[in-house]
Amino acid sequence: RAWLQYRSIGDEGYQKKVLSYFSSIHLDCNRDVIIDRALEEIQLAMFEMVGFSPNISQNGGSFVINVDSNLAKEGFQVKSTDSGLTLTGGSSRAVLYGIFHILREIQSETPLNTMDCYEAPKNAFRMINHWDDMNGDVERGYAGQSFFYDDYQFIKDRARIHDYARLLSSVGINALTINNVNVHQVESHLITDKYLDEVKQTSDIFNQYGITMYLSINYASPIEFGGLDTADPLDERVIQFWKQTVQHVYKRVPQLGGFLVKADSENRPGPFTYDRNHAEGANMLADALAPFGGIVIWRCFVYNCKQDWRDRKTDRARAAYDHFMPLDGQFKDNVVLQIKNGPMDFQVREPVSPLIGGLEKTNQFLEFQIAQEYLGQQRHLVYLIPQWKEVLAFDTQAKGEGTQVKDIVSGDVFDQSISGIVAVSNVGNDYNWTGHTMAQLNLYGYGRLIWNPDLSAEAIALEWTKQTFGRDHHVVDHIMQMVMPSWEIYENYTSPLGIGWMVNVSHHYGPNIDGYEYMAWGTYHFADRDGIGVDRTIETGTGYAGQYHPVNRDVYNALESCPDELLLFFHHVPYTHQLKSGKTVIQHIYDTHFKGVEQVEAMIDDWQQLKNKVDERRFKDVSERLDHQLYMAKEWRDIINTYFYRKSGIDDQHKRTIY
Ligand code: GCU
Numbered sequence: 159r160a161w162l163q164y165r166s167i168g169d170e171g172y173q174k175k176v177l178s179y180f181s182s183i184h185l186d187c188n189r190d191v192i193i194d195r196a197l198e199e200i201q202l203a204m205f206e207m208v209g210f211s212p213n214i215s216q217n218g219g220s221f222v223i224n225v226d227s228n229l230a231k232e233g234f235q236v237k238s239t240d241s242g243l244t245l246t247g248g249s250s251r252a253v254l255y256g257i258f259h260i261l262r263e264i265q266s267e268t269p270l271n272t273m274d275c276y277e278a279p280k281n282a283f284r285m286i287n288h289w290d291d292m293n294g295d296v297e298r299g300y301a302g303q304s305f306f307y308d309d310y311q312f313i314k315d316r317a318r319i320h321d322y323a324r325l326l327s328s329v330g331i332n333a334l335t336i337n338n339v340n341v342h343q344v345e346s347h348l349i350t351d352k353y354l355d356e357v358k359q360t361s362d363i364f365n366q367y368g369i370t371m372y373l374s375i376n377y378a379s380p381i382e383f384g385g386l387d388t389a390d391p392l393d394e395r396v397i398q399f400w401k402q403t404v405q406h407v408y409k410r411v412p413q414l415g416g417f418l419v420k421a422d423s424e425n426r427p428g429p430f431t432y433d434r435n436h437a438e439g440a441n442m443l444a445d446a447l448a449p450f451g452g453i454v455i456w457r458c459f460v461y462n463c464k465q466d467w468r469d470r471k472t473d474r475a476r477a478a479y480d481h482f483m484p485l486d487g488q489f490k491d492n493v494v495l496q497i498k499n500g501p502m503d504f505q506v507r508e509p510v511s512p513l514i515g516g517l518e519k520t521n522q523f524l525e526f527q528i529a530q531e532y533l534g535q536q537r538h539l540v541y542l543i544p545q546w547k548e549v550l551a552f553d554t555q556a557k558g559e560g561t562q563v564k565d566i567v568s569g570d571v572f573d574q575s576i577s578g579i580v581a582v583s584n585v586g587n588d589y590n591w592t593g594h595t596m597a598q599l600n601l602y603g604y605g606r607l608i609w610n611p612d613l614s615a616e617a618i619a620l621e622w623t624k625q626t627f628g629r630d631h632h633v634v635d636h637i638m639q640m641v642m643p644s645w646e647i648y649e650n651y652t653s654p655l656g657i658g659w660m661v662n663v664s665h666h667y668g669p670n671i672d673g674y675e676y677m678a679w680g681t682y683h684f685a686d687r688d689g690i691g692v693d694r695t696i697e698t699g700t701g702y703a704g705q706y707h708p709v710n711r712d713v714y715n716a717l718e719s720c721p722d723e724l725l726l727f728f729h730h731v732p733y734t735h736q737l738k739s740g741k742t743v744i745q746h747i748y749d750t751h752f753k754g755v756e757q758v759e760a761m762i763d764d765w766q767q768l769k770n771k772v773d774e775r776r777f778k779d780v781s782e783r784l785d786h787q788l789y790m791a792k793e794w795r796d797i798i799n800t801y802f803y804r805k806s807g808i809d810d811q812h813k814r815t816i817y
Pocket residue numbers: 297298339340420424459503531
């Protein structure tokens with residue numbers, strides 16, 4: 159149930175008010191399946207919160223629901239009247255969002271006569287990407303197995319998908335893909351008759367909650383099952399293959415949103431094989447999808463993953479910009495580029511991808527990862543919203559000062575026809591959805607944040623905590639104390655100053671400083687006995703800093719102005735280099751790593767205060783994960799500190815134990 163707990167309301171006065179406001183519902187609009195879900199939700203919630211399930215009638219009632227197409231399509235308005243409340247939505251979907259909004263407010267016991275508001279999402283597309291494989295595994299999944307597939311079949315019992323769709327729509331998600339961006343052999347057939355019936359059934363479930371479904375496709379499908387020997391986007395046979403395939407798919411699944419494509423990336427096929435560029439590659443699919451209103455979501459995660467580690471010129475961070483900037487303006491209207499938030503890969507700290515703010519004539523989605531691949535894999539408590547808020551607030555300077563990422567990805571700055579935010583999912587079939595109960599907050603927060611990027615991380619965490627654990631101050635305060643600094647804490651005991659990685663190869667969990675240092679993936683720290691960091695400056699480095707607009711370029715490019723937290727991303731410096739904080743790099747490494755462990759200990763203390771205040775199962779689960787987090791934080795601390803002590807030979811000023 160995650161945050162849809164609908165606890166019974168304790169305060170008697172408030173309970174009475176709710177009863178009187180919601181004693182009956184006056185439905186002043188046509189019913190459809192989405193409205194049905196909305197009504198079901200409020201009836202269920204009322205029953206659980208006040209023990210009474212309101213009647214629905216077409217003539218009179220204290221709570222009025224109507225639709226007014228003059229409002230924004232996904233916008234809704236709540237107004238208090240003499241006799242109750244009125245909810246007006248711009249569409250059925252908006253009504254559903256409005257109901258979830260009201261229920262959220264009631265759970266926080268917001269006075270009913272102060273609920274007046276108008277809400278509309280900042281981002282038109284609010285999407286989740288699943289990395290589920292049909293064998294039942296989830297790539298980078300940390301919450302059990304897939305609840306879509308098992309053993310190369312769709313799971314027949316779809317109850318969990320219903321529940322999931324409910325959870326997603328409760329935070330305003332309106333789009334998702336259900337299969338991994340790495341489309342393997344079996345999954346390539348999702349767009350064939352073999353699976354289309356079940357694709358349709360799954361899509362129908364999501365549609366009831368106002369969510370449009372998309373599929374990830376294999377760019378080499380013409381070869382995989384089309385009987386062709388090429389996937390060249392300019393080859394007439396390939397063009398025909400896709401036209402026919404798409405036509406067939408839409409005949410069977412008319413509501414499908416379109417395709418997501420990972421091409422020429424990490425060994426996936428793509429247009430490069432045929433000496434075509436990505437605009438040619440994407441536009442061919444776009445033409446096939448256009449008659450059906452479908453879109454192509456094309457990922458920019460394109461880099462050379464077979465780099466020679468000896469080659470100091472090639473820089474993975476540059477890759478997306480180098481590939482896609484020259485194509486700005488060449489993509490069709492129904493193509494949208496999906497850009498990871500940073501130039502590398504969802505690290506604990508990265509600068510914002512310079513493509514955002516670089517591209518002016520191309521539709522774009524910003525991509526986050528809710529799954530904590532590099533942030534503790536849902537075994538560590540890390541609240542991601544503070545990180546994402548920094549990304550969204552970043553001033554790209556694209557149109558002068560104040561051109562923030564949030565306004566670019568929402569389509570407001572460059573007026574794109576398709577825009578929004580997408581994130582890699584963190585759910586699976588674990589009883590609590592997300593492995594770590596606290597990781598539910600990242601899914602919840604993701605939805606809330608992309609609906610309204612101006613919500614504070616604190617406000618979002620508060621909402622979630624109250625809905626998930628109740629309103630007891632003691633509980634709320636301790637959870638807030640754990641959650642709010644958790645990203646900083648994780649950064650403290652892991653990879654320092656923006657350098658990233660230092661994890662074990664392939665599964666990416668736990669410290670291994672040189673794990674990727676001599677590999678082909680382009681993720682290096684270059685630590686030697688004198689210093690550490692990647693020189694990405696214009697003059698002596700890879701030139702990556704030059705991909706930013708002038709103000710940011712200059713800030714990052716100069717050692718003096720580069721912010722501490724990104725120092726090693728942009729510069730190679732001696733261990734004795736003095737940070738803006740006044741500390742040397744090496745002392746900063748020691749201090750943050752000792753501190754990080756202490757902070758995890760404090761988190762555990764906070765949680766222990768909640769014994770008997772949180773149900774046993776969740777209490778025990780979280781306790782166990784926190785103990786593990788502490789164990790791992792110590793591993794990180796000792797391995798990092800020891801490694802750099804041995805490399806540099808420089809003592810800790812405070813003479814703490816380093817091995
Ligand atoms: C990361 C991740 C892969 C994933 C890739 C992607 O590299 O480790 O598992 O496939 O991102 O985003 O495509």
